């Protein structure tokens with residue numbers, strides 16, 4: 398009998414690094430059950446271990462061009478009770494440096510088409526009976542599908558074929574949401590392979606493209622072609638227009654990379670924007686809904702006493718509602734945070750734990766009260 402551990406389940410191919418892993422982190426933070434694959438078993442297992450702190454994850458190492466592997470993914474989808482989303486993300490570049498078309502080895506071209514064009518369709522054929530009503534399908538494409546970049550004839554034409562295939566799939570299946578999405582240039586292994594020996598540190602991290610993918614997965618945009626980062630901007634504008642204001646907490650951190658890793662990977666917070674200019678570096682992370690809590694010094698000292706056993710907070714402490722306090726604390730500890738004390742069951746009813754972040758910030762992790770339970774007092 399199929400069992401489902403979360404209301405939402407997604408299958409993401411190529412989720413051991415790059416965009417696939419960044420998206421998996423963001424969905425895990427939202428509690429989606431995940432089925433992930435990649436060929437390299439070690440990197441995939443590392444991703445599974447990290448994400449398992451947040452949600453139920455099944456990782457199957459294998460090649461999307463292998464029919465038996467696709468059947469194994471489909472069987473997993475069936476056992477989990479069906480899929481709300483399929484993200485065909487795994488892709489290969491082909492040779493590096495990329496040859497001009499007249500020099501392109503045709504056996505290699507066939508491999509590129511097999512991985513980038515045929516496998517995404519074959520996977521959808523394999524899981525078609527496990528797609529829930531209104532399933533969302535995202536096929537990751539590229540601007541190389543529509544721009545005639547010299548040397549990009551193999552990879553680019555494989556993505557062009559994927560685009561038209563997805564376009565027709567959308568027409569044939571109005572009951573699903575079918576998207577083909579250009580994530581934009583990203584600082585990943587595939588991009589480095591496309592520009593061998595070049596410094597690609599000015600390219601945005603893949604996390605920058607994730608909010609646009611989340612917007613497609615969690616709302617009801619019409620089927621069609623989208624650019625992930627244009628959706629980011631549209632979503633931010635809509636949010637700002639709807640909410641009227643946004644609380645943004647600006648942290649000045651002594652070790653930017655360590656702090657970025659802990660907040661991004663420990664919590665799985667999606668990066669919505671980042672910059673690296675001669676004036677300095679910065680990054681915006683989507684931390685979900687924000688509220689402002691005001692405490693007098695007595696109440697703040699009382700909270701410190703319960704969570705840390707002594708007075709530790711300055712005027713600012715960050716508190717995050719999480720699904721599983723212990724698992725999130727372990728994920729943060731793996732990225733350099735230190736527990737100030739053991740998990741506690743606070744007198745106002747929330748399991749919580751206090752940590753000191755890599756940037757020195759005091760962090761409270763708390764499990765919000767279950768709906769219908771009494772609201773916390775004080």
Ligand SMILES: NC(=O)c1ccc[n+]([C@@H]2O[C@H](COP(=O)([O-])OP(=O)(O)OC[C@H]3O[C@@H](n4cnc5c(N)ncnc54)[C@H](OP(=O)(O)O)[C@@H]3O)[C@@H](O)[C@H]2O)c1
Nearest residue numbers: 411413415416435436437460461487488539582583585587
């Ligand atoms: N990076 C960019 O600038 C850029 C721009 C436009 C579009 N894109 C698209 O964005 C998507 C993600 O790319 P990325 O840059 O994140 O690439 P990446 O860092 O190279 O990651 C690719 C992922 O796919 C897996 N993979 C590759 N071939 C596979 C196969 N045959 N079967 C199963 N898994 C496979 C890789 O793991 P293994 O190697 O271990 O299998 C890895 O997990 C791709 O569709 C790419 O075409 C990227």
